[in-house]
Amino acid sequence: MDFHPILWLYSLIQWVLDKLLSPTPPPPKARLGRPRIAVIGAGLTGVSSASHCVGHGFDVTIFEAGDERSLGGIWSKVNNTSGLQIHSIMYRFHPSVKWVAGYPDRQQIVSQITQLWKKYGLQERTKFNTPVKSTRQDQYGRWIINDNPSLGSFDGVLAAVGTCGEPKMPHMPNQEHFKGEIFHSSKLDGKTAAGKKVLIIGGGASAVEALEFVVHTDANATTVLARSDKWIIPRNAFVDGLLALNIFGQETIFSWIPEALLKRFFYRDLEDLAPTSEGLFTETPMVNSDIFHQIRNHKAKWLRGDIVRFTEQGILFRHRAKGVPKGGPGREIEVQGDMVIMATGYQRPSLSFLPNEVFQEPYQPPRWYLQVFPPEHMRYVITCQMSQSSILITSSVCCNNCTYVNAIGTVGNYHIGIYTRLLLMFLVDPLARPQEYWMKRWIDMTSFLKVHAPTGAFDFFTYSELLYWFVFCIAINPFRWKWALFVFLGIGSALPRDIVHREDQIRNGLGMKRKQHE
Secondary structure, three states: OOOOHHHHHHHHHHHHHHHHHOOOOOOOOOOOEEEEEEEEOOEHHHHHHHHHHHHOOEEEEEEOOOOHHHOEHHHHOOOOOOEOOOOHHHOOOOOOOOOOOOOOEHHHHHHHHHHHHHHOOHHHHEEOOOOOOOEEEOOOOOEEEOOOHHHOEEOEEEEOOOOOOOEOOOOOOOHHHOOOEEEEOOOOOOOOOEOOEEEEEOOOHHHHHHHHHHHHHOEOEEEEEEOOOOOEEOOOHHHHHHHOOOOOOOOOOOOHHHHHHHHHHHHHHHHHHOOOOOOHHHOOOEEOOOHHHHHHOOOEEEEEEEEEEEOOOEEEEEEOOOOOOOOOOOEEEEEEOOEEEEOOOEOOOOOOOOOHHHHOOOOOOOOOEOOOEOHHHOOOEEEEOOOOEEEEOOOEEEEOOOOOOEEEOOOOOOHHHHHHHHHHHHHHOOOOOOOHHHHHHHHHHHHHHOOOOOOOOOOEEEHHHHHHHHHHHHHOOHHHHHHHHHHHHOOOOHHHHHHHHHHHHHHHHOOOOOOOOO
16 A cells, blocks of 8 residues: 555544544443433434533433434435545544545445444434424423433433435426436435436535536536526635634625635636625535536536426526526526436424524524524522522523534534533533523624624624634633633543532532522
């Protein structure tokens, strides 16, 4: 085998990160302590979050609607030709992950998720074929799943249902008269486009999935039919990382610089495909370096417009000029094809199993604290002075990776662990726990700072903005400082927990109630 110094260095870095930052897996059949967390979803985020919990000594139960074949979430459902569009260095969803390639395919990703699930003994803590329909709190403030106490009682709920559920397969006019084949972009395993003219309906991330299939199966020609222009950025870790450094998380007076550079050095002769009315920092861009190569080699076309109806030989398409909005005027043409791939995305999974109060305006998702903590479930621990006992009515809810809308960055990186450890900190330490009032003021402040954003304040963000949120959360409250290493790196949970115990003793000795502080 040839020696590749860059891959060797990458492997060494991953080995070091694993040794330094991976929590120790619990021994088999270990009885873990509280707080106990109900993790909803056994996808990448759910497995990663659960492994962080048990690695730090906290008990979990994972509830997954599907069977064991659903382990891995959306990655268990996509095509084998699908792969990671961003570099794997930006997809380290757990410190122990070890990638052997810069852009791993679907099978490698599912394999890493499965290995993580087994390494942390989550097999015995996962309930498959158990869809979560409801969550409620009992008289002691514990969470009950599906109104069934036999499933356990929990101190916190971590929703990890993601943003991609079942495939969207809209019916279009005259679709039944088309003489060719029609497939969703996620249902292409076992199919071939060899020698065929392929029509791809849609221009988002699902179109990338379809393009990967087309390239792998050697189609004769490909035409992408997109309703609007989307920013396309190169499959390059350096470029993608630079774009994620926009800490403001919105369009700024300097946004024209990366946009101009992309047009000059990436789009080049295909600048007409770049959006004119939408800025780069308004919507999740496509990450693909192959589409322009296919267009320049006359193997693919990108058409902007609206679908009128299917025909027997293809699709009647209203081709719009650059700058003309969706539904606007254009020239109708018939685009012929043998196969149509519906790159129409996925339905967003529902969060309706959460209590109704978390959806009350104006603080409904994604307008939550740090985008994932609903303010309505951060309340007090009440001490009953008559009986000298405490009733916990503060049970935290964290919706990890399932409330975002658009972003530049990654959904599968270190923030999964940071969000999980913030949840644990809030549950363990009453002085670090935020009050509902201050959570809402943070939401209002962020909305004010992004008042001029073309999107809503929480409808688009960058990874550097997300990291700023984390730093602000810890820095604003001195009682959280002792947790900083634990929250950011997963190091040293024993020390802050010991300090919390001593703080409890001091307060109890002074006859003080346990309260929250921001």
